[in-house]
Amino acid sequence: MRRSRQRPAQTAPADPPRAPGAAPSDTGSEEDLTAPKWNFFNDELVRTGLWTKLTRMPALTAAAAGWAWRANRRDLLIALGASTVAAVLAAVSLVSVTRVLDALLAPGPLADRVGAALPAVAVVAGVAALSGAVRLVSELALARLGPQTERLVELELFGLTTRARLVAFDDEEWADAMYRARDRGVYEVPRMVTATLEGLAGVVSLVSLGGVLAVLHPLLLLLLLVSVVPTGWAATRAARMEYEAQRRLSTGRRRRWILGDRMASRDSAAELRSYTMRDSLMADYGALADRERETMLAVAWSQTRTRAVGGTAAGAATALTYACLGTLLVAGMMPLAAVGTAVLALQRTQGQMQSLLYLLNRVYESGLYFADFTEYCALARVRTPAAPTAPPPARLERLEVRDAVFTYPSGGTPALHGVNVHVEKGETVALVGENGSGKSTLARLLGGLYEPQEGAVTWNGTDFTALGPAVRERISVIIQDHTRWPMTARRNVTMAQGCDPDRLEHAARLSGTDEVVAELPRGWDTLLDTTFASGVNLSGGQWQRVAGARGFYRTADLLIADEPTSALDARAEARFFTTIGEHAARTGAAVVLITHRMASVRMADRIYVLDRGRVIEHGTHAELMAVAGRYRELYTLQADAYSDPGRG
Ligand SMILES: Nc1ncnc2c1ncn2[C@@H]1O[C@H](COP(=O)(O)OP(=O)(O)OP(=O)(O)O)[C@@H](O)[C@H]1O
Incomplete structure (x- = not known):
């Protein structure tokens, strides 16, 4: 049942009418689409006032500077240096403007006054040219820092992710944090770095302009504050409206993004067509897009109203400022040239203050996603295996799982x-x-991919946790849900181990991949990914042969094969089980085989029968068939299915 609750008028556009005969929409209720976990930061953004944002700035600035320093310290120093020079030049320019006005407004013939003003005009022109050059240098340094920081942050994210324990990928908290860090975090860190540095440049420039104003008349500083407050208020309020809208839309956007992905992806293209899902998906997508459009249009209207109020108040404050300047002039408390400079300085400072407010919001917003990123990094570090405490493992003598x-x-x-x-x-x-x-x-567990919470897995008596990831180099695993790597056929087999032609040929023969590669247009160099121009696609069984070859290629003391033949044809399957023995004999490797084909396990030295996480029987085929247990039941069931009913 849907709970009734009050919603702001602009956030509740009615779902669009459905086309007759179209399937019911699956866009989710308003409640589904505002699930709290996707609104994590937007909530905080809405709650936070200007003061909190200001107090968080030092920590965020330090973090941003840290990343920029690691990304490229030379560019960071250039950006900071150029901003300082630009600020000093802005002050020099204003002082020179006063000199120009002084000379022009002095008594005497016009030609003399212009002549007297020329040196100061030259300084103003020179400073303007220099400022332009310095700004270019600063912009270049900032533009260079963005991609360099992004690269660093992405490498950090993937470096930590690929080092984390496998079990982390089954942990919802971690998966959620990874999604947030990957989705926004990595892209927001460079934004935060550039916005922080731009903000720092703005602060330096503001201090220098404020200095000029204070020298002209201390009252001007107060007037400046009065004139920027209304626009600052309007800018903050408009930004907050935007965040609120983002908060309401975030889950819907994510769902729309997922739907779009399904409609455009190769993996879902066949099912989409065979189940004629097009109209239903388009209706869902349209409903979500309409909801977003209505919300954003309502926000744009509210923002315009707020800005109009702010603009009117700012106009009144500016009028007040000019009235004060006029009073100071009439009262003889400020010369005319100084008043002219003050008008110029006030205009520049107001512009500077407004962009600073904007940058403050940007840094704060990016800072929240940055916190997302650092939180994920901390989670990933906790999930990184500890450094090994034992020497690298020797050749396998005995692998044991105890009370796991x-x-x-x-x-x-x-x-x-x-x-x-x-x-x-x-x-x-x-x-x-x-x-x-x-x-x-x-x-x-046997492959060193999971660690038991109780009990132990040992390699020649040494616990896997003491051996660390090095033990995995001695183990080869043919994984049940193998990965279809978007790489060449050769790399799909050799993986990260370099190509040894003899081993490659041996692995291909054992797994039947030789027959697959013989049909490929560029043999081993064929790209196995049809989303690229020269790529080809393999059938499910052909992919499984490649995954088998991957397992055989690796030089290992233990080969674990988890359902290695589930997609193979009868001939390929028979060949696989014959050759796995050949491989073990040739390399001396132990083999752990998981299969539902009971006939294929008959030759095993030992068979473990599992039921609901417990070993309920173990022994050789003959021993297990001698007792009326689960193994005999499963084996007989399969054997009966193959026996000729006419003979029974
Ligand atoms: N990633 C996971 N998160 C939570 N539970 C899981 C996960 N993977 C497996 N399980 C659960 O652990 C139990 C054992 O699963 P497992 O995949 O080891 O079984 P299996 O014997 O290999 O099954 P199958 O023959 O279907 O491949 C099942 O109850 C399964 O639901």
Whole structure:
């Protein structure tokens, strides 16, 4: 049931009418689309006033300067130096303007006055040219810093992400933080850096202009403040309206983005067409886009009203300023030339103050997403495996899982309860069991990809946690949901290990990839990704052969094959199981095999049968068939399916 609640008029445009016969829209209720987790920062933006923003500036400035320093210290120093020079030049220019006015307004013939003003005019012109050059240098340094910071930040993000433990990817908090950091965080850090440096330049320039005004008359500083307050108020209020709108729209935008992605992606293109989902998706997309358009139009209208009020008040304040200047002039408290300079300085300072307010908002907004990024980095660091405390592992003699308990971060019942298995050098061990019994989870423990919360996994008696990631270099895993890397066929097999032609040929033969590559237009150099001009696509079974070759190519003491033949044809499957033994004999590697094809595990040295995360039986095929247990049941079921019913 939908709860009724009050909503601001501009945020609740009615959903557009549906085309007759169109499927019900799946755009989500207003409540769904304002789910708090996507509004994390926008909420904070709306709550925060100018003072809080100001007090956070030092920390944000230091952080921004830190990133800029790491990205390129020379560009940072140039940007800071150029801003300081520009500020000094602005003050010099104003002082020279006073001199020009002084000379022009002095008594005497016009030609003499112009002649007297010329040196100061030359200074004004020279300073203007120099300021232009300095501004260019500063802009170049800032423009260079942006991409350099972005590169640094992205490398930091992916560096930490790829080092984190695999189990982190099953953790909702981490996945959520990664989405936010990747989606906005990495792009906001460079924005924050440039906005901070521009803001610093603005502050320096403001101080120098303020100095000139104070020298002319201290009252001018007060007048300046009075004249910028209304525009500052309007700018902050308009920005806040924008943030509120972003907050309301953020989830809808994300959903629209996901829908757009599905409509444009190759992966979903076939299903979209076969289930004739086009109209329904277009209707969903249109409804979300309409909601966003209505909201943004309403915001634009409110912002214009606010700016009009601010502009009127600013006009009144400016009139007041000029009235004061006139009074000072009439009362003889300021000479005419100084009044002229003051008008110029006030105009420049007002412009400067307004851009500073804008920059303050920008730095603050980017700073929040920056906090998102740093929060993610902290989470990722916590999830990075500790440095190894034991020497690198020697050749495998015995791999053992002792009393292992493993629960996924999402909680619930453990995927493995008190599991004990072992694999000896050169052995073939099979893991069997029904769907969800824990085979793949156990394979990941054996492969050093997950760590048990209780119990231990040891390599020749040393705990995996003490060995660190080095142990994974001795293990090769053919993963059930293998990755289709958008790379050449060769790199899809050799991965990051360099190409050894003999090993490549051996791995291709064992897995049947040789037959796949023989058909490819550029052989091993063919790109396996059709989204690029020269790329080709493989069938599911062909991809599985490539994944098998990947496992065989790696020089390892242990080969873990998790459902390596699920997509293979009967001939390729038979060949795979024959050759896996050949591979083990040739390399001396132990093999852990997970498969639902019971006939393929008969030759294993030991078979473990899993059920709901526990090992319920283990032994050789003959031993397990001798007892009326789960293994015999599963084996007989499959064998019966192949037997001739006429003979029964
Ligand atoms: N990423 C995950 N997060 C939470 N639970 C998971 C995750 N992966 C698996 N599980 C749960 O852990 C249990 C064991 O899953 P596992 O994939 O190890 O089973 P399996 O025996 O390999 O199954 P299958 O034969 O279907 O491949 C299941 O209950 C499953 O729902």
